[in-house]
Amino acid sequence: MLLVLGMAVAIWGLGALVGAPPRTRGVMITCLWLGVILLHALLPAGHPLRQATGETAVPWVMLAGAAALAFAYFTGVGWLRRKVRARERETGARDEEGGGRLFSEAELDRYARHIVLREVGGPGQKRLKEARVMVVGAGGLGAPVLTYLAAAGVGRIGVIDHDEVSQSNLQRQVIFRDDQTGMPKVFAAQASVAALNPHVELRPYHRRLTEEIAADLFAEYDLVLDGTDNFETRFLTNRAAVAAGRPLVSGAMSQWEGQVSVFDPAQGAPCYQCIFPEAPAEGLAPSCAEAGIIGPLPGVVGSIMAVEAIKVITGAGAPLRGEMLIYDGLYGESRKFALARREDCPVCGGAA
Numbered sequence: 001m002l003l004v005l006g007m008a009v010a011i012w013g014l015g016a017l018v019g020a021p022p023r024t025r026g027v028m029i030t031c032l033w034l035g036v037i038l039l040h041a042l043l044p045a046g047h048p049l050r051q052a053t054g055e056t057a058v059p060w061v062m063l064a065g066a067a068a069l070a071f072a073y074f075t076g077v078g079w080l081r082r083k084v085r086a087r088e089r090e091t092g093a094r095d096e097e098g099g100g101r102l103f104s105e106a107e108l109d110r111y112a113r114h115i116v117l118r119e120v121g122g123p124g125q126k127r128l129k130e131a132r133v134m135v136v137g138a139g140g141l142g143a144p145v146l147t148y149l150a151a152a153g154v155g156r157i158g159v160i161d162h163d164e165v166s167q168s169n170l171q172r173q174v175i176f177r178d179d180q181t182g183m184p185k186v187f188a189a190q191a192s193v194a195a196l197n198p199h200v201e202l203r204p205y206h207r208r209l210t211e212e213i214a215a216d217l218f219a220e221y222d223l224v225l226d227g228t229d230n231f232e233t234r235f236l237t238n239r240a241a242v243a244a245g246r247p248l249v250s251g252a253m254s255q256w257e258g259q260v261s262v263f264d265p266a267q268g269a270p271c272y273q274c275i276f277p278e279a280p281a282e283g284l285a286p287s288c289a290e291a292g293i294i295g296p297l298p299g300v301v302g303s304i305m306a307v308e309a310i311k312v313i314t315g316a317g318a319p320l321r322g323e324m325l326i327y328d329g330l331y332g333e334s335r336k337f338a339l340a341r342r343e344d345c346p347v348c349g350g351a352a
Contacts, residue, residue, distance in 0.1 A: 104199075106199075107199055110199070111152075117316075127315075129199075132155065132222045133225065134160070134218060135149070136209055137226065137229070138185040139173060140227070140229075141301060141305060142189070143173040143189075144174070144302030144305075145309075147196065148306035149306055150193040151196060152306070155200060156200070156202075158221055160209050161186050164184050167181055171295045177192075186204030186206050189204070205217070209236060217240075218244040222313070224237065225305055226272075229288060231285070234250070234252075234276075235273060238263065245266050247263070247264040247312050249262050250262075250263055250272055253293065258298075260301060261323065262308055262320045268321075268322070270340060270345070323338055
């Protein structure tokens with residue numbers, strides 16, 4: 001059997017040396033394979049040629065099957081890529097006439113795994129490129145959210161945070177580096193996103209989110225993600241998102257456990273304050289600095305938030321509207337339960 005494989009390698013190598021096209025070399029190797037199959041079909045058992053080529057034809061038939069599957073796979077992928085590029089060129093011409101934005105060849109390669117997904121495809125990737133997403137907080141949850149939204153090709157990402165990178169952040173906020181200690185988080189995140197994906201724009205806002213700026217800021221974006229760690233900012237973010245009619249993807253975590261939900265009263269779902277009408281009493285919800293947190297947990301919860309954001313933008317699947325997902329890292333469990341609106345909610349009780 002090794003003899004035949006060696007002959008196949010020699011045919012391929014010599015063909016490459018003389019400039020034979022891959023298709024011709026493939027035909028020659030196929031002829032070699034057919035010859036081996038004929039030997040096993042015509043010669044009696046125990047014949048020296050049969051023994052020299054593996055004694056039985058079964059391995060050669062299995063090898064041909066595996067080669068056929070591989071050929072079908074790569075042919076299919078190539079066909080899908082050509083189809084996607086043809087569609088993008090066709091829609092790109094229309095977009096160019098209308099002043100829209102086009103995908104470059106580099107972007108098509110970068111987002112190929114999205115484009116071949118039935119639930120996303122070219123239209124979904126185009127919606128991601130045209131999307132404007134505001135991320136409140138560049139800390140534990142903001143780090144994976146920013147990383148994956150930028151990698152996914154969200155065209156414009158805003159991030160607001162007043163804090164600076166500290167050594168204690170690096171245990172879980174993996175978007176930052178040791179040499180960025182003392183740097184404002186939003187600018188450190190901007191540098192990381194630029195290095196990750198030059199095709200997206202990250203707008204940094206190095207300040208606190210306040211009542212005075214929240215309404216105007218959120219009006220510039222289509223979707224809001226909240227990864228903050230205090231109820232005052234969460235309530236403010238929720239009020240501003242509801243007032244602007246923007247969906248809010250909210251995440252929270254402590255120690256080993258995290259939660260994610262999509263609050264969207266405009267689509268009939270509750271808002272954040274429907275579920276959490278008041279901040280808990282002091283000491284009942286300790287901060288990460290007080291209670292501790294396992295390092296990878298923000299990556300898990302933040303990645304779920306990024307998935308929910310992509311689903312909202314592209315229309316794929318069923319976002320967590322009116323539902324909350326709880327992830328327990330200590331015991332490797334997750335559970336989901338329904339959330340209901342409160343008609344007496346001071347933020348969204350009168351919403352349609």
